[in-house]
Amino acid sequence: MTARRSTRQRDVIARVLQDAPGPLGVTEVHACAQAELPRLGIATVYRTLKLLTEERRIHPVLLDGETLYETVGRGHHHHFSCTRCGRVFTLHTCPVTLPSSAVYPGGFVVEAHEVTLYGQCPECAARKTGAH
Amino acid sequence: MTARRSTRQRDVIARVLQDAPGPLGVTEVHACAQAELPRLGIATVYRTLKLLTEERRIHPVLLDGETLYETVGRGHHHHFSCTRCGRVFTLHTCPVTLPSSAVYPGGFVVEAHEVTLYGQCPECAARKTGAH
DNA sequence: ATAAATGCAAAGGTTTTGCAAGCAG
DNA sequence: CTGCTTGCAAAACCTTTGCATTTAT
Numbered sequence: 069m070t071a072r073r074s075t076r077q078r079d080v081i082a083r084v085l086q087d088a089p090g091p092l093g094v095t096e097v098h099a100c101a102q103a104e105l106p107r108l109g110i111a112t113v114y115r116t117l118k119l120l121t122e123e124r125r126i127h128p129v130l131l132d133g134e135t136l137y138e139t140v141g142r143g144h145h146h147h148f149s150c151t152r153c154g155r156v157f158t159l160h161t162c163p164v165t166l167p168s169s170a171v172y173p174g175g176f177v178v179e180a181h182e183v184t185l186y187g188q189c190p191e192c193a194a195r196k197t198g199a200h
Numbered sequence: 201m202t203a204r205r206s207t208r209q210r211d212v213i214a215r216v217l218q219d220a221p222g223p224l225g226v227t228e229v230h231a232c233a234q235a236e237l238p239r240l241g242i243a244t245v246y247r248t249l250k251l252l253t254e255e256r257r258i259h260p261v262l263l264d265g266e267t268l269y270e271t272v273g274r275g276h277h278h279h280f281s282c283t284r285c286g287r288v289f290t291l292h293t294c295p296v297t298l299p300s301s302a303v304y305p306g307g308f309v310v311e312a313h314e315v316t317l318y319g320q321c322p323e324c325a326a327r328k329t330g331a332h
Numbered sequence: 333a334t335a336a337a338t339g340c341a342a343a344g345g346t347t348t349t350g351c352a353a354g355c356a357g
Numbered sequence: 358c359t360g361c362t363t364g365c366a367a368a369a370c371c372t373t374t375g376c377a378t379t380t381a382t
Contacts, residue, residue: 334381340375341374342374344372346370347369350365357359
């Protein structure tokens, strides 16, 4: 019943996300993919992102007021959002002390958690404070 | 140069957020405020929220794909988003182990962090699994 | 060949802006 | 009085949809 086809557009979009160092926004995905497919329309990007999400190959992250997408299967991780350049990176160290299934004071049953760290990425930090 | 005026609209909107148990979305703020100011326009809500944010009296939280606003000055805290009823609560216990100004592997300089816990709120948890 | 997928353009929502009228100072 | 604020409506944005054409199978 579901006859999903493999197309050049889908392959390119999936690869763009695979190769990214962190989650990307719709516009970024579009721009990166257009390097290979100049006629790629934004509607296809939206449709493909939705499709890949349904297939559980990528998943959306809400960060900085934007919906970003990243590939799944990179294990438990969190994000670092650079307050200077705005890029988002993936971190593999988890700073949260939470026994899974912890119950918080008040009776809140925790099933999952999401952490975002804000600050300066290595590149921006190297440029020193005040420098532009 | 900045001649900021005190108006009924601004007072009401600020109070709505003060009295809320957790962050509210634009529509919620509008609805609550309209209880007192029936002719309040949505544009004024947007403008006032931006204003209060610039004044650092409130600040935006990005949760569940929506931008919510909460008053500042409630100390360091995080949020709990109930996966059953969708309400967002404020938690005053921080599960993050982060010496302030920590530098993460790779050279990421952490200035702040945001944590969201997902699970069941006390009320929903009491209703037992499966119950509706 | 056949039907899914694409690109374009139009439609839907949400947030922002322009402007005359309404108020705070 | 003066000019910041407001409410309304139009504009700007972002995301989704409709449809003829292209393309994978």
